[in-house]
Amino acid sequence: RQVTDGEADLALGRRRPQGRGAWPLHARAGNLALSRMLRTRTGVQLRDLGPMRAARREVLLSxxxxxxxxxxxxxxxxxxxxxxxxxxxxxxxxxPRTGKSKVTGTWLGTWQAVADMRAVLGGAVAR
Structure with missing residues (x-):
């Protein structure tokens, strides 16, 4: 709603776990660390780099x-x-998920995510 109402250009959903096992502890810890690094890099006060987001298509493509x-x-x-x-x-x-996460559900997925995000924060061109 924040985007359609003109209050924001990008809106993110902050995950609020509902029920046991909705968001594993290691994933929460990683998200907390990432949020702090993002805040340091950009000044944006986010508490979650969650998967839910909204933006207008044209400006997003830009x-x-x-x-x-x-x-x-x-x-x-x-x-x-x-x-x-x-x-x-x-x-x-x-x-809670109905299946296994490709990212936080495996060591390889977690390692790839860390490498990808490190490249973004470091300013490297991502794949």
Missing amino acids: LGLTDRRSGYPLEMVVRAADAGWRIAESDVPYL
Whole structure:
């Protein structure tokens, strides 16, 4: 709603776990660390780099996002912040998964996500 109402250029959903096992502890810890690094890099006060987001298509395409793996959500926020976008966050209910995560469900997935996000924060061109 924040985007359609003109209050924000990019809106992110802050996950609020509903029920046991909705968001594993290691994933929460990683998200907390990433949120702090993002805040240091951009000044944007986000508490969650969650998967739920909204933006207008035309302006989103103008960001020139290139990452096609785990760095994509982070790249979107970093480039939006660098472009001076108004970024907002709203609480959304987060339920337990029905399947296994490709990212936080395996060591390889977690390692790839860390590498992708490190490249984005370091300013490297993502894959």
